[in-house]
Amino acid sequence: MAGKTLYEKIWENHVVVAPEGEQTLLYIDLHLVHEVTSPQAFDGLRLNGRGVRRPDLTLATADHNVPTSPLSTPIEDPISRRQLEALDENCAEFGITLFPRGHENQGIVHVIGPELGVTQPGMTIVCGDSHTSTHGALASLAFGIGTSEVEHVLATQTLPQQKAKTMAVVVEGTPPPGVTAKDIVLAIVGRLGTGGGAGYVIEYRGDAIMNLSMEGRMTVCNMSIEAGARAGLVAADETTIEYLRNKPGVPEGAAFDETAERWRTFVSDDDAVFDETVTIDAATLAPFVTWGTIPAQVVALDGVVPSPDTAVDADGRESLQRALDYMDLTPGTPLRSIGVDVVFIGSCTNSRIEDLRAAAAVAKGGTVSDRVRALVVPGSRRVKEQAEREGLDKIFQEAGFEWREPGCSMCLGMNPDILTPGQRCASTSNRNFEGRQGRGGRTHLVSPAVAAATALAGHFDAPKVPA
Amino acid sequence: MKPVRIIEGRGVPLERSDVDTDQIIPSEWLKRVERTGFGRGLFSEWRDDTTFVLNQPEYAGASILVGGARFGTGSSREHAVWALMDYGFEAIVASSYGDIFRNNSAKQGLVTVQLDHSDVEELNRLVKEDPSRLLVVDVERLTIEVPEAGWQRHFALDPMTQERLLQGWDDIGLSLRRDEEISRYELTSTAPSLAGVFDHEGHAR
Ligand code: SF4
Numbered sequence: 001m002a003g004k005t006l007y008e009k010i011w012e013n014h015v016v017v018a019p020e021g022e023q024t025l026l027y028i029d030l031h032l033v034h035e036v037t038s039p040q041a042f043d044g045l046r047l048n049g050r051g052v053r054r055p056d057l058t059l060a061t062a063d064h065n066v067p068t069s070p071l072s073t074p075i076e077d078p079i080s081r082r083q084l085e086a087l088d089e090n091c092a093e094f095g096i097t098l099f100p101r102g103h104e105n106q107g108i109v110h111v112i113g114p115e116l117g118v119t120q121p122g123m124t125i126v127c128g129d130s131h132t133s134t135h136g137a138l139a140s141l142a143f144g145i146g147t148s149e150v151e152h153v154l155a156t157q158t159l160p161q162q163k164a165k166t167m168a169v170v171v172e173g174t175p176p177p178g179v180t181a182k183d184i185v186l187a188i189v190g191r192l193g194t195g196g197g198a199g200y201v202i203e204y205r206g207d208a209i210m211n212l213s214m215e216g217r218m219t220v221c222n223m224s225i226e227a228g229a230r231a232g233l234v235a236a237d238e239t240t241i242e243y244l245r246n247k248p249g250v251p252e253g254a255a256f257d258e259t260a261e262r263w264r265t266f267v268s269d270d271d272a273v274f275d276e277t278v279t280i281d282a283a284t285l286a287p288f289v290t291w292g293t294i295p296a297q298v299v300a301l302d303g304v305v306p307s308p309d310t311a312v313d314a315d316g317r318e319s320l321q322r323a324l325d326y327m328d329l330t331p332g333t334p335l336r337s338i339g340v341d342v343v344f345i346g347s348c349t350n351s352r353i354e355d356l357r358a359a360a361a362v363a364k365g366g367t368v369s370d371r372v373r374a375l376v377v378p379g380s381r382r383v384k385e386q387a388e389r390e391g392l393d394k395i396f397q398e399a400g401f402e403w404r405e406p407g408c409s410m411c412l413g414m415n416p417d418i419l420t421p422g423q424r425c426a427s428t429s430n431r432n433f434e435g436r437q438g439r440g441g442r443t444h445l446v447s448p449a450v451a452a453a454t455a456l457a458g459h460f461d462a463p464k465v466p467a
Numbered sequence: 468m469k470p471v472r473i474i475e476g477r478g479v480p481l482e483r484s485d486v487d488t489d490q491i492i493p494s495e496w497l498k499r500v501e502r503t504g505f506g507r508g509l510f511s512e513w514r515d516d517t518t519f520v521l522n523q524p525e526y527a528g529a530s531i532l533v534g535g536a537r538f539g540t541g542s543s544r545e546h547a548v549w550a551l552m553d554y555g556f557e558a559i560v561a562s563s564y565g566d567i568f569r570n571n572s573a574k575q576g577l578v579t580v581q582l583d584h585s586d587v588e589e590l591n592r593l594v595k596e597d598p599s600r601l602l603v604v605d606v607e608r609l610t611i612e613v614p615e616a617g618w619q620r621h622f623a624l625d626p627m628t629q630e631r632l633l634q635g636w637d638d639i640g641l642s643l644r645r646d647e648e649i650s651r652y653e654l655t656s657t658a659p660s661l662a663g664v665f666d667h668e669g670h671a672r
Binding site for chain 1: 535537546566662
């Protein structure tokens with residue numbers, strides 16, 4: 001019999017009941033909650049007289065709506081304020097631990113899970129948010145759900161699920177200098193397309209993945225959904241275990257070693273068979289930028305804006321043309337010659353300490369271009385405090401970057417950090433959809449290093465890499 | 468959820484691929500805590516354009532949206548489904564869907580019909596030829612028809628989703644009936660409780 005994939009191992013450990021001809025009822029080990037996709041679910045519970053089955057496996061944070069201005073400033077938008085208040089009330093009513101704005105543990109839901117050590121190998125994790133796949137970097141099966149499912153998990157701590165197909169995305173070899181985890185995942189999304197991963201759980205494998213830090217693995221898993229896959233996984237190894245050591249959510253001393261022994265089993269067996277395998281040669285990678293309005297529209301920073309004629313059919317030509325029109329770009333234009341108005345360094349893709357260190361290393365001693373507004377938004381209060389201990393805030397501020405409070409910020413247009421119509425933004429976030437960062441805004445996805453270099457240059461640029 | 472068996476209505480040809488949930492309902496609408504009223508925000512950025520198909524009088528009141536490839540990718544927001552239904556859509560036709568969107572639709576009783584790309588194109592043509600044509604989606608027989616044009620196609624739907632739509636089942640109610648199995652599972656569950664990690668104010672112990 002063939003061995004098991006990591007996905008199959010975690011799945012089997014969580015089957016509550018698998019009735020013939022029905023979906024499997026899967027147990028959920030951790031349910032992360034935020035203000036946007038939960039109020040209607042809590043209302044549903046109240047309407048039906050239902051409670052929360054396991055408040056002790058449920059954790060809430062405020063992230064999407066929170067302003068990133070100083071904590072002393074009020075939340076001016078009454079609708080946002082109301083949504084945050086609803087989260088306060090719901091968590092109090094149902095006994096759920098909440099990290100509200102200003103709390104020492106507050107931050108973007110996919111940043112705080114791993115950094116608090118509540119995301120652990122072998123777990124099933126859900127959240128009403130498609131980037132829940134981020135947590136898969138720690139060998140957990142983590143996926144986004146809709147509000148009806150949020151209500152379902154609150155009430156039952158389970159979800160009826162259909163088993164997914166498995167895909168191995170193997171990135172082999174050593175990437176050229178200057179290529180980051182973000183470039184790796186942009187290349188993967190470009191290769192698979194926005195629908196290529198639909199119906200699959202992806203396991204990222206190969207030495208270029210396993211040589212990444214935990215933060216880098218999170219960046220890769222984060223964007224699984226941009227390739228259409230609900231979940232992305234990386235096997236547990238010593239990097240995972242060392243990352244988790246001394247985190248608040250994990251046991252201490254001998255108990256940690258015991259738990260770590262169990263974590264080491266969360267890898268695919270050598271003879272496991274994947275339904276699909278895609279291999280990418282890391283040596284072919286470069287710093288990437290998206291040029292269009294879907295994340296798969298990726299080109300190398302040294303490349304040019306593509307022509308609609310590169311599409312395989314009339315449909316494709318039409319959608320490329322629509323993307324070019326929306327982005328106000330002309331085919332053949334070198335990416336490096338395109339000026340930007342805003343640079344955003346943040347989001348659950350790239351707002352962890354390592355991301356900020358990479359950006360600060362580029363920003364150090366430089367000056368943000370006159371034409372650019374540049375924001376740095378740490379993913380959590382813990383990241384912010386760590387960065388301040390390292391003096392990164394000073395480096396950014398001296399170069400002319402804004403240093404802001406943690407939250408989702410300009411990743412999506414739900415809080416005061418938005419683009420105005422027509423503004424062009426180099427962003428370390430994960431979605432370049434039309435209007436994602438504010439109505440009429442134009443988003444280009446990049447790595448933190450490219451974002452920082454672009455802020456200084458005023459047009460797309462990458463830090464010089466030593467030859 | 469109300470049972471759904473037959474949907475009869477006129478169609479709207481959206482003729483766009485990669486319609487993500489940010490387009491279906493832009494995030495500024497997600498600040499609301501209610502479940503209703505999202506219809507006004509449906510495709511709100513595109514509706515500013517007077518030539519957008521939903522602004523054309525001949526498509527007013529249509530209840531079946533004909534989309535393109537990869538409909539509903541992106542964000543998990545169930546608000547996208549609420550917006551489509553609040554606006555009056557009861558079924559979507561597309562050649563592929565975002566996984567989470569399709570799941571959310573099933574929970575709300577919005578029928579997602581999946582057809583080959585060429586069939587979607589044909590349907591678009593039939594609808595554009597005569598916007599008053601009636602379309603019929605039959606969830607029991609898994610067919611979509613334009614009776615007046617003698618056009619009919621079968622579509623696939625996983626049996627569980629089909630059954631759920633036909634019966635109007637409340638998933639939560641069904642799972643709650645598994646209470647005994649869930650409790651038994653919990654006896655050996657390895658899920659680490661957060662009770663020992665954070666105090667009542669969320670500070671790490
Ligand atoms: S940072 Fe962006 S992608 Fe991540 S959870 Fe927040 S809004 Fe979603």
